[in-house]
Amino acid sequence: MATQLWQKIQAAKKAEQAARIPSEWKLPETALPPHGTVDLRPYAASSGILSDRELHITEKYDATALAGEIAKGTFSAVEVVTAYCKRAAVAQQLCNCLTEIMFLDAMEAAKRLDVEYKKTGKVVGPLHGVPMTFKECFHVKGYDASDGYISRTFEPSTYDSYLIEVVRSLGAVVIAKTNTPQTMLVAEAENNVFGRTKNPVVSHLTSGGSSGGEGSVLSFKGSALGIGTDVGGSIRIPAAANGVYGYKPSFGILPMLKYAASNWVGMNTGIPAVCGPLARSMRDLTLLSRAVREVKPWTADPALIPNIFELEPVDRRPVVGVIYQSGLMLHPPIRRGIQEAAAKLKEAGFEVKEFTPPDFQEIRSVAAELFTIDGLSYPKRELEKAGEPVVESVMKIGHWFKNPKTHEQVWELNAKKGELQKQMLDCWQEAAIDIVLCPAGPHTAVPPNDWYSDTYTVSWNVMDYPAVIVPFTTADPDKDPKDWTFVPLSLENRKVQALYGPELMAGAPVALQFVGPRLGDRQLLKDAELLDKVLNN
Amino acid sequence: MATQLWQKIQAAKKAEQAARIPSEWKLPETALPPHGTVDLRPYAASSGILSDRELHITEKYDATALAGEIAKGTFSAVEVVTAYCKRAAVAQQLCNCLTEIMFLDAMEAAKRLDVEYKKTGKVVGPLHGVPMTFKECFHVKGYDASDGYISRTFEPSTYDSYLIEVVRSLGAVVIAKTNTPQTMLVAEAENNVFGRTKNPVVSHLTSGGSSGGEGSVLSFKGSALGIGTDVGGSIRIPAAANGVYGYKPSFGILPMLKYAASNWVGMNTGIPAVCGPLARSMRDLTLLSRAVREVKPWTADPALIPNIFELEPVDRRPVVGVIYQSGLMLHPPIRRGIQEAAAKLKEAGFEVKEFTPPDFQEIRSVAAELFTIDGLSYPKRELEKAGEPVVESVMKIGHWFKNPKTHEQVWELNAKKGELQKQMLDCWQEAAIDIVLCPAGPHTAVPPNDWYSDTYTVSWNVMDYPAVIVPFTTADPDKDPKDWTFVPLSLENRKVQALYGPELMAGAPVALQFVGPRLGDRQLLKDAELLDKVLNN
CATH class of the missing domain: 3.90.1300.10 (Amidase signature (AS) domain)
Known part of the structure; x- marks a missing residue:
């Protein structure tokens, strides 16, 4: 097959990149990692x-x-x-x-x-x-x-x-x-x-x-x-x-x-x-x-809120609400990470309680619809302009095939979003917590084209709550064997859980996610810094 | 013509209202104002x-x-x-x-x-x-x-x-x-x-x-x-x-x-x-x-911003930027009101300068399109449900006849809105003002069905700037004669200006609008209270 026009542009762009790296900074063949280097x-x-x-x-x-x-x-x-x-x-x-x-x-x-x-x-x-x-x-x-x-x-x-x-x-x-x-x-x-x-x-x-x-x-x-x-x-x-x-x-x-x-x-x-x-x-x-x-x-930027990040955060030992799981079941290293982190905080004298938010899968499904209200008309138009194909990772997540929605449907989705925001706020108030500790995702990094769930992260975008990621441990085949007792709660859970391989994920970073209330950003950063010190010495 | 179903419901609602006013609080015929009472x-x-x-x-x-x-x-x-x-x-x-x-x-x-x-x-x-x-x-x-x-x-x-x-x-x-x-x-x-x-x-x-x-x-x-x-x-x-x-x-x-x-x-x-x-x-x-x-x-309400209204406002004599006119020309009483207010503030020693914002008519036209992105499908559906007619004041403003827009058009409109917000912020910063004084509208109250312009108010909704209305004077035929030198800048200006009648508007309240920067609500209330004292003793 003849080289397509878009491939010529791709080649030109790659050549431009290469030209912007001085030749003395180029890796000699001998310095390249052997195939299969992890x-x-x-x-x-x-x-x-x-x-x-x-x-x-x-x-x-x-x-x-x-x-x-x-x-x-x-x-x-x-x-x-x-x-x-x-x-x-x-x-x-x-x-x-x-x-x-x-x-x-x-x-x-x-x-x-x-x-x-x-x-x-x-x-x-x-x-x-x-x-x-x-x-x-x-x-x-x-x-x-x-x-x-x-x-x-x-x-x-x-x-x-x-x-x-x-x-x-x-x-x-x-x-x-x-x-x-x-x-x-x-x-x-x-x-x-x-x-x-x-x-x-x-x-x-x-x-x-x-x-x-x-x-x-x-x-x-x-x-x-x-x-x-x-x-x-x-x-x-x-x-x-x-x-x-x-x-x-x-x-x-x-x-x-x-x-x-x-x-x-x-x-x-x-x-x-x-x-x-x-x-x-x-x-x-x-x-x-x-x-x-x-x-x-x-x-300079009309979208920004003045003077709110500037409120001096207080010195405190935050009350931690832990979401051990919501919507999607966790791979063993992630589950261990959350449990170890919660235990370590308890040991250090922090008040740690379980926190049950509105169902993350439900929140995620509203987000997936809202992200695609135009049926992704912009990316489709741009790809078509150049005649370039859709890459596999995009094809795979399903957004690509969603239909455009009417304004009325968008309003319903936003009303649903509002209800979920209200539920979350009520849960948070009732639980009387200062900060949430939860997974950053159901798994560590996965093989290419297999990351189709943003459940544990997108939920906080829907809420507009600030969140930070703190690295904590790494996947370890000895500590994180496959869970043979696993019973999938849904097809998606089965699909996600099937990705796990103790050897495949060995060494992959396991992170924690800390979340604060909406616009409580400055306090979250301070609280998370304290908790990070406790967790990572 | 037989009474329509919707008219029966109307009658029932009016009867319900009447029944909720104790009979001893009902005005006797003799206490009713004669026809034509202003x-x-x-x-x-x-x-x-x-x-x-x-x-x-x-x-x-x-x-x-x-x-x-x-x-x-x-x-x-x-x-x-x-x-x-x-x-x-x-x-x-x-x-x-x-x-x-x-x-x-x-x-x-x-x-x-x-x-x-x-x-x-x-x-x-x-x-x-x-x-x-x-x-x-x-x-x-x-x-x-x-x-x-x-x-x-x-x-x-x-x-x-x-x-x-x-x-x-x-x-x-x-x-x-x-x-x-x-x-x-x-x-x-x-x-x-x-x-x-x-x-x-x-x-x-x-x-x-x-x-x-x-x-x-x-x-x-x-x-x-x-x-x-x-x-x-x-x-x-x-x-x-x-x-x-x-x-x-x-x-x-x-x-x-x-x-x-x-x-x-x-x-x-x-x-x-x-x-x-x-x-x-x-x-x-x-x-x-x-x-x-x-x-x-x-x-309780996830849409609210915490702790921002709570910032203690400062004691100050705000620098006032006056918008004497933007987009739509003013009726004589409104023009006089703004000029008198500006003069009175200057006399009282306030720093008062002219302020030129992005064109209000342009801002308004973006708002009119955004308000009608669904072609007003909700009100149309509700009216149809009951078979009730559109009232004249709604017919007249033109929103009723706008077509639904695509998501792409809505995004373009919001991008335009963002540009106007940026322009306003830049104007405000450059002018180095604390508060804006501008009309609340191009005119006082007008006869029924004739209020079709929200130019001077909707502009601040598009900006999301807080604004207060302060009553200041009243229309006066002696002070506010028709402006015979008036040259309309547009058809809409001609239409709006044609509404003015010195006798018709006699006694109608003339108000001022004070506007603060976005989310500077608490300071605006304090500043406006001070200015109100100066203006209205």
Whole structure:
């Protein structure tokens, strides 16, 4: 078969990516992991591309500590940014996590920061010299924002998204954008422009998504701080899958202004998308959020709520409500993770009680209908424009085949959503809890094309409650044998449970999800930081 | 022609209303105003139905002062509620402002309050004994919530709206619900169930709407405090038309939970409806809002934003940005009102500057499309159910004939809305103002069926900025002659300007609108209270 036009564009885009990685940062054949290598992370060091000092810079500091060292003059912005660009280049060659590569611009920006620092003796802001990555769906002037649609390639953005402006004004250096799935509605990162992203921890399993490139590059330590977006779990699923921290704010906290939507602008289905950080520590999530809020972004983005994140959180030992299961049954490592975490918190003297929310499967089914009210007319149109095929991971989740709905049906769905929000609020009030501990999903990362459930994450989007992901343990065949007593409650449960293999998932990150009440973001970040310390020492 | 079925239901509903007014409160023929009487307000006293003490109670106190007197024991709840029920009964007979009449229940509630007060020596809450009215679209158990649809009559509500519960828990006594227009989308109060509401100040002009019954009854002093709703001006237009105060909050401040929508539930078109108070003073608007927020309504209504109204407002002399005109040219009394107010504030030493927002007509046209995305399928279905006709005021505004839109069109409209919100925010920031002063509409109250523009109010719904109405002056033929130099900028301007008649509008209230930034509600109320004192001594 002759090469299709869209394949030529794909090839051109891949060539552009390759050209943006300096040849001295390219992995020699001999440094490539042998076929079947599970954990790709050690190849950052063994590649020989980073010096010992660069390995030290990228490995030993979270963004908060790194910014502190740069401020003290321990490292220059140029050496930090160089180290991270190199490591991101290796990540890209091993995991295919990047989309638009901006290393040259990043180095120039770092030089300017160093000049400024020398001149004034001060950092320009709290993120001075911190290398950052952004999910593909943000505009960076001069680079594409294709969101993985062939039809949108080679149309460079003519302006920066507002959040890009803000983090740059705070001193951050944007080194690359990261991969997402076609349609951005699935928990993977695969599209015809950039291909599929790998999970560096367990490379035969998916990176998750839709901010899959972010999860992957953060986990490889190829970025100090990343920004994803989340309408059903798109920050939290890849954070959990790759073993990093992630924060999905309530709507109105962090600015989406002028971002590059992957669907009809605004997508006002009743469940708003939000953006938020992925990071290497709980405190880094707070660092980014506080820094951005300190510029009073509500004076520029009309969608933001003023002064609410700024309320000083209280010192407390939060009462924890644990959702051991809702809607979908859990794979053994996840079940163990939640049980161990609850036990550890109890041991540490926290009040821990079981919390039963409205059924997550019911919440999820409302979300699935709301996400597809137009029958996905935008992605269908974009794919058709370029004649590119639907990728398997999109085909598989079923959204693709949903019919458009009438306005009346949409209103009914939103009324249903309102009822579920009310039920959740009543449950929460009655239980008298401060924070929820629940799984990030029914399973760890799974093989490519098999992540079809966002039940445990999308429920909090429907509620608009803030949630963070905290890595906790890893799947272990000895501790997590197959559950032979398993009796599926539904066909979907059978399907999900069939994915589990103790050896297949061995080493896969197991994460916890902490959730706060709507707009209680600042307190949630503080509470979760305390609980993270208890759980992860 | 034989009586139609819907007319029989109409007659039954009117009979029910009449039966709920005690016969000793019915106006004798001799007490009725002669045909052509303009100002109906003096008939409260001349009717002879209220005692001097009852006239005193209803005339001399705003809700804040009234609550204070009840708390001191000057008046009992029963005498206050009786006085107000009598006056509301007179208002109803003269202005047709009520829908569901609850005088008997109200007196019982007042008795219980007095018993409680005697027992404890304390009021049950900050609204103890304050008689309140609610717009028809709230549920009060045991009474219809027909919203003026024949199809929804004689189906008593089985529960109370949450806000009804809240104000009762604070000691308020609900004495009646008030009239609204068919569809609730026009600035009148006319429907086939209850008929048309009159403006007590200038009875040949409309009461405005959609909370037209509220505006009318408040103006007649038949209620101490009212609750309306507002998606395009429905609190502010009748407040302005009838010369009372009104407050449209930002979305998320006051609870709409379990209200009786007049359209598909939620109406999530991108412009949310809100509820808010109509009152006799600025401080009463604050009284109601603070009292409701003090019960932490966000622990019951998931749509509310916690802790934001609670931020202590600062003492300041706000910088005032004046919109002298936008989109639609003003009738002479309105133009004079704005100019006099601006001059008076300058004289008092306030910083006053001209403020030019994005074009209000453009904002309004986006709103008109968003309000009708389903081609008004709900009201059309309800009218058809009962075979009742469309009333003239609804026919006239043009919404009735709009076609349904696709989801893609709705998304485009919301994207446009987002751009306008961004423009407004940028204008506001650039102008460095604290508060906007602008007209409440292009004109005072107009003759029935002629209020087709919500330009000056709906713009703030599209922005989701809080706004209050402050009565300021009245139309005066001597000061406000026809503008013979008038050159219409458009057909709509010609149409609107043609409505003006110096004698026709003589005595009609002229109001000011003060607007604050989104979610800056508490500060707006404080600022407007200060400015009101300066303007109205």
